[in-house]
Amino acid sequence: MTLEDAIAAWDCKSRDAILAVHGTFCSRATYMLDLIRIAQNPERADGATWLIKHALEQGHGVVDPIGVIRAGSRATTWPAQLHVLQMLPRLGIPVGGVGYTETLVMAAVASPKSMVRAWGYAGCDLLGMSVTALGPKMALVLAKARGTETSASVLARLKRCEL
Template identity: 30%
Template sequence: MATVDDLRNELTDYDGRDPSVLSEIAARHEDQPWFLSSLADLAPDEEAVVSEGATWIIKAMVEKGHDFMPQDVERLVVGLDEVTAWQAQLHICQSLVHMSVPQEVEPILKQWLNPLLDAPRPFVRAWATDALCRLCDKHSDRWNVLEQMSEDKAASVRSRVRNLMTEFGER
């Protein structure tokens, strides 16, 4: 059985551009019970390509319908402060729509997402808005986020906001 260190070594082959290496890693290991758990452990890796690669695979896996166990989602959320590469932040924000976030770590996740609403990269802002809106319990909280982000200078953010407003019936 492969270990987290073995998987980390595989992820270092990722050049930050061509995801075919990541697709091959996912295909090789996706049926292994340790795989998603190990990716959660590697998401906050200090080496950017490892973090970006792990989160890219997480996103691909959850989009294909693979379920993260609640304890893996919890470990992923608890380690988010260490996720500094913008691509990894984006992958996580885009993945959250497919994950069930344990209630006990929702405040940690919201605290991580809020500063991303001002991130330099528009796609990070757009998908942080998406993730934060999905965590809002109250209509007024969601509306405040959408209203704030509807004024963003980037068309991609405003487009995401319009889609969310339609989805949540805010307009």
């Protein structure tokens, strides 16, 4: 079974099952590159981004942060978007990934899912702090959110934003 097959077989619910995929494949030299490639496929993005996030938390390095952010910017499901948004502080905003990051965070702040919006606003803050030219635009997004958001989790995340 390939890594992509194992991700395809995951039920998108069982933590133990996806951890077993990680345990089976994580020692391979191409593990992270394979995950980033697989994450580009919208049908596999939830599992692949979950595994990338988990690998980062376990100390694996990301050899292609732009590829991860690109996958998030093209994600068609909220879990994949959320995973990439949660990785942004560790990934940073790579020079070639600014456009993908902006696409990702702007889609996230329009999400019906409050957790995705919360992390989207955190991404706006990081993007605005990292890319001077986008600072004013991201500050406006955050200011509007502070005046319109009602979700407690979103408001709590907004309080942490520096812009």
